[in-house]
Amino acid sequence: MNRKLRRFIAPGVLVALVLAFVVVRQSTGDDEPAGASAVNEGPKSARGFLEPPALAAKVAAGKLPPIDQRLPEQPFAVGDGTLLQKEHMDWQDGKYGGTFKGAATFPTGWVNIAGGATILRSPSQSTGVSAPNIVSEFSYTDDYKTFKFTIRKGLRWSDGVPLTTDDVRFAFEDMYQDKEVQLPWPTELFTQGDARLGPAKLKVVDKYSFELEFSKPYGYFIANLNSWIPYYNMLFKPAHYLKQFHQKYAKPDALAALVKKNRRANWVQLITYKDVPHWDVGAPQALGLPTLNAWVLSQSTENRSVYDRNPYFWHVDKSGHQLPYVDQVVIDRVVDPDALTNAVLAGQVSLASGGEVSLNKMPVYKQNAERSKFRVFTSKSFNNPLLLFLNQDYQYQNPAGAWQKLMADPAHRFSKAVAAAVDTEGISKSVYFGLYEKLGPEWQGHDPGLAKQLLDEAGMNRTDGKGFRLGPDGKPFVLRLTHAAGSPDFDPVAELLKEQLEQVGIKVEIERVEGTLFDQRKAANQIMASMAWNDGPAWASGISEDYLPASKGPWSPATWTYFTSNGKEGRKPPANMQKFYELATARKAFPPESPEGKKLYEELVTWLRENYAFIPTAGVRVTPNIVDTRLRNVPKEGSPYELDTYINAEALWFADE
């Protein structure tokens, strides 16, 4: 019987063995090396440009006009110091070819930042140079109320249709001001970014020239024209394309069919759906959308987005190449950030930066760099380190309560004590390998003795049985620290903060919540203290303004509601907050990088620091960047913004290796 039983068991064991064998055998596969073969640079055209080989066949077949006819009369010339400052990148004219491979949890990937098509252009994340980019001439009146633009003549959308003032007129008349579409105005087009002051008025002069007029001085608008965040799309919309979705221009039958085909409820929904913001340029609805960007979406499925070079892109280098150098961008969709990290480690990604990488994974990046042929360098960041926010409006309806007593203190002794209790260098050492820079001398340094003394003075001099301080009202006091764990460092930093604050006697409770819940609590003014990062390093240039009181971490959300609702809702700003709103508003009148703008910004950050709007938990943030070893025109080690790795994508090229 044993023999027979064995005969029965044998197949099962055999299968298991075969499987084990397969397991061992199958793991020998190698990844294909990305194919960026050397490209022959052809002869120059009459105007001195080089036809990209990837487009040569189409041109030869007559499907695409030759390069001379595709470029504007005066293309935008990119060279040393144009896209990034000279000191942060050594520019080399490159050569055509190759594919950027990427991985992202959402279809667009980093291409939303790498668009490159801003109305004006300043290097990196600055806004002071304002070289005319999409427009060829740009001027403004001395009172910063009227801005004049002339579109670069011969500049074309990615489908070859010239860009004209009809595209601007369409955006204003047929989108924002159309009675039915009522596309909401972007914040940047409101005078001083304030909805109460009304939007810009458009005056079309001729086919290429137009003017924008604001009701009050709005020099800050220049920063918006330089910024990749509001993007060209706020002024220029491809009218020839969007008209097919607009009732005013489309035939009713055709429009009804399009509405049905795109599964929208009506034509207004359809046109707002097809007017894709750059956050979604990789999503399926952006297929067919003409753009002014370096790459155009050619495929968008659930698993992958592919962008091909824009044959009409209007940037050139000095040796006659039409940018971008790289022909194609392929973004593979991954299920979560860990899968993204795996793709990076396996060398399936040509460049990764920003939120795609994280400093705490530095050891594994380094470990795999050689095998997967990538290079890791660190840069500073577009973002601040994690900041601690104390909500000055929390329970403001109860001025006699412990929290409001602490917050109302004109000397900010409680906030100062918290700042003195935080050991920023300790946090940098424990969580960031000591790479985050030291905090500047203008900030309150680590001084637990001072913290204890300040807390005593602030009325928290009595303790409970466990040594925790009671509130100024004599009741148990708990600092509830809420955060939404935006990146892997939130949890350890929160724990360290708790430890450090408890050492000076402040009892801390950490509350980790889901992102949307955090936003709702924030809106409802239910957050006492929170932890978040924001775009601090981009404040000075005006690209970001998220120091506002109800932004990333709320520090005075109720007065902000009061401010934006014209006093109808929220909390009337206390005397010290008035100063903040005055500064924040005054700043809008000037270009951020003008002398007046800089002075006001200096006053503003000083105010923020002295009023403890936020408390840094570490010094300047340092973050890894990952690039294929063959890539050239990469920002240097230690350059100021990790996002420049993306912003600069049109200039990157693959060298032979």
Add this chain to the structure above:
Amino acid sequence: MARFVLRRLLMLIPFLFLISVVSFAVIQLPPGDFVDTYVRNLEVQGGTVNQGQRAAIEAQYGLDRPVYIQYGIWVKHIAQGDFGNSFLYDRPVGDILKERVPRTVGIALAAMLLTWVIAVPIGIYSALRQYSVWDHLFTFISFVGLAVPGFLLALVLMYVVYEKTGWLVTGMFSPEYRAAPWSVAKFVDMLKNLWLPLLVLAVTSAAGVIRVLRASLLDEVKKQYVTTARSKGMPEWKLVMRYPVRIAINPLISTIGWMLPALVGGEVVVSKVLNIPTTGPVLLEAILSQDMYLTGALVMILSALTVIGTLASDVLLAVVDPRIRYE
């Protein structure tokens, strides 16, 4: 039998209706809606959304209307065979499911088959050679298998394979094949990537099957009819396979019902770890971002699978075990 199957299928209709109400209600429970998630993602990327823009997005997704109207529209569309549009993927939910459900069921069935191929022989062997060295070894291994969560096994295997060979499992296909049409090379590439998740799923569920089979077979072989048959000189191999094994296998068949949805839903974590585009990660992502139509459709399908699975196992039981009757 036919009447029984028909009745059970008819019961599916009110059941699914109830599920639709419950799942829609559940989606509404967490604070906020998809627009909150969308705006949040946008702000994390650096964008800003003002009040007017927010209201426009809400209208775009139909979230500005009361919940019961949203539900009514949803049900009306489902009745017309339209699951609505996924907010997250901006595609018809039907298309997403068409792509993912067959893939998921395929992987689930393959894993189930592999589970049985591994577990049934081992279970039988363990029971017949109780307390032998091999039984102890298999028992030990299956307890380890029970105790180790699938995702951990996946991570460890992934790490070991990567360390030994430098090859990292990063999805169902290697990047160069992801967009390619089906070919022999693509199929081979898929096998190359898929053995690991299959093995992980099979090993973790095989452990339980081995224990169940061993226990029930141990009960059976001690019964008198076995002794009788043996004393009458029936060949051992024929005896064991024809009688005790057939009975011992009943509990396995009756679990097919919940194995189907468990495999479809249970591979969430493994699929997430190994980046496999099945329904599991989509369901998770849809719930997290409050993509209500996608979540609703998936919950409905998982529920339907449970009901169909239970029905299938009932029918199978009747086929395998003639003692079971439907009256």
